[in-house]
Amino acid sequence: MLDEAGFTDISITRKGNSDEIIKGWNIGENSKELIFSGYVRAVKP
């Protein structure tokens, strides 16, 4: 999606404590299997 939008230097990094963040929301037992908290960085050329 970022690539198609024209960005470069794209990085997606999972936060080390992603499971802890997701668990803190109490949205379901398997939520951390479906989603993760992370950072997206990119540059417009």
Add this chain to the structure above:
Amino acid sequence: MKTFSDTVKRVVREKYASIAVSNNPGGCGCCGGEGNSFVNILAQGEKCGYSQEQLLDELAQANLGLGCGNPISLADLRQGETVLDLGSGAGFDAFLAAQAVGAQGRVIGVDMTCEMVRQAQKNAATLGLGNVEFRQGEIEELPVGDACVDVVISNCVINLSPDKAAVYREIHRVLKPGGRVSISDVMLSGELPDEFRNDIDAYTA
């Protein structure tokens, strides 16, 4: 005819409007519940990567504990830059950005929920910050001109959009050449199960 996207936006807007009102000292305060206590917001903020200094600063009155990371930490903000915060809420990240870019810099916060925009404007006035403004608008169609922003930040907002491709096209449009993106968000690890794909409640769980 209302589309699924329209419904998602309405549900998200209503959810965050109620949060803005319940956290407003002038509001009823009865809807916040245990999840919005100062201790819980502080604990969530530490998990998200904010420093103690940031969480205990007077700016933190704008922290509603709705983020999932600290996009400022990786944004490498510099004095004089123009920053755009997507889904700025009550303004916490925008205010941190305003501190980082200084008086010669500028921060624009965009939020589709008018109650959040009002709360952020109130917070900005209380904090005496003159280099930050808040605009009501949708992140799929930003009320911002072309190529006028140095950095786009966002904290746990783009996941709420039913058209993420449009959001990224808009981010690209408003950024100057060489402009940077620093986003904290939740992302899918794999395919979304069918039972969640059209579940409106899953957007605001």
